[in-house]
Amino acid sequence: MTEEWKTKLKKYYQGKLSDEEAKEVEADLEKLDAYQSVIDEELDADEHRDDAALPENDLPDGKAAKMVRSSIRHARFSLIAYVVMIVLLIYPVMTMASYLYYGWGNKANRLIDAAIETVYVTEPNVSLEEMEIEEEVGLFSLDVNMDLFKRIGDKDIKLGDWEVAYQFDQAEPPSRDYITETPPEDIPYYDTKKLYHPEASITNHDTDAWDTLEKLPEGTVAEAYLSLNDLHQPDSMREITEGLDIEWRWYAIDTGLEASGKSSEGGYLAPIGYPAQTDPDAWSPYHDGKPNAEQFMDNLRFLEDYEQQAVDIAHAKWLDLDERIDYLEGHGIKAYGGVVTGPSKEILKLQDNESVRAIYLGEVRLWN
Incomplete structure (x- = not known):
């Protein structure tokens, strides 16, 4: 099972595939079911043939090992399928809960404003531009990316950028990337x-x-x-x-x-x-x-x-x-x-x- 197929399967359960892509995944799943049915039928047939040819409770060692390996493979496939399904169900639920957390009481906007106003109050001659501020909500996390500018002469030059990461509503020290020759001390x-x-x-x-x-x-x-x-x-x-x-x-x-x-x-x-x-x-x-x-x-x-x-x-x-x-x-x-x-x-x-x-x-x- 390739990583690409796993990703496509995940998007299928999330409903993010196009109709054509969804049909391809469904066809692949039907093939897997068909393969598994054939394998199960062959194993049952072999078992009946061997049972008829051998005395009761007597099975060749090679055949027993083959059946054990087949059972293990089947169990692994079933377990992986169940785990994938559970993860695919949990992830969207947790994502929705994260959006609700940051949306409740306008929390996300207030945390973004806290980052912006901290810059203006504590950074001399530094300003921001609205179009250069981006935010991204993760699993109970909020990342705020800001490009910082300062005025030299009559032109605003880019000072660098900060990435402020919130875990729930607690901020971590920003990741600061300066392009100026004299960046401020941390x-x-x-x-x-x-x-x-x-x-x-x-x-x-x-x-x-x-x-x-x-x-x-x-x-x-x-x-x-x-x-x-x-x-x-x-x-x-x-x-x-x-x-x-x-x-x-x-x-x-x-x-x-x-x-x-x-x-x-x-x-x-x-x-x-x-x-x-x-x-x-x-x-x-x-x-x-x-x-x-x-x-x-x-x-x-x-x-x-x-x-x-x-x-x-x-x-x-x-x-x-x-x-x-x-x-x-x-x-x-x-x-x-x-x-x-x-x-x-x-x-x-x-x-x-x-x-x-x-x-x-x-x-x-x-x-x-």
Whole structure:
């Protein structure tokens, strides 16, 4: 029995074959039944002939062995057939149960939203496109595949892709495949930080950033992480880059824990924030229906119910969303830095800006 025939038999019991293919399988099954009938008749005939020629209870050793082997083959075929039938019956039932599990209460869409919103809140200058998000339901599993993009200059370039796998409703760490030269650390730490609160010690100073920008030729664009000397209202952040051909892409938000940079458990706490630009697409967590700051708070409250999943998905071991939400509700939203992009020489002009405390240079590309 070939694997191809087994696959066709499985599809036959699932009702997935065309009429012509189903007729071929039925013909094969009828042949198998005919073969088995002939074998059984021959064995019965041989047995009667041998019984007539031999004294009672006397059977040649060769004939006995042949009958034993035939019985074993018949038993094996019957067992395999029963197992295949049971599997073919169980699989569609389990598949249907999986769809019901993820469909009940809109669970699948909420888990997909948790993955999407985690990206926007925890990945600076990273965005998604609806057509590049795919999901697949398995046996009580849900796989979410996302292509990630970041803006360099005035063009969105592909950063890579993530595959987030849920078993039931628990997320596993994503399988990340980056095509950029400087992929982020799986779990960042103090000495890999790129954004710093005004009261935080700088542990990863990019001392060559300004020199690199100065040496880059005209016609290049860059991404830069800016840490500021003071906290700013998000609406006033554009005043820092006023008059420059520079675009803010993401704001790093003070949530009361960034000064120490530690979670409530004492571990490294990654920054969170939100896009500086609105998205015209209605599906986006930061669509143009209302201000991004409001949608940021909506996202945090939503992720609070899926915090463990968000931690498993993000480049983080802690997010401390309940403490951060309480702080933001009491103190308001203020930014301590963020990500900008634009021509390299325009970013270089920020070197003498009193508002800029530190800079970390990210991606660099030819003019686009």
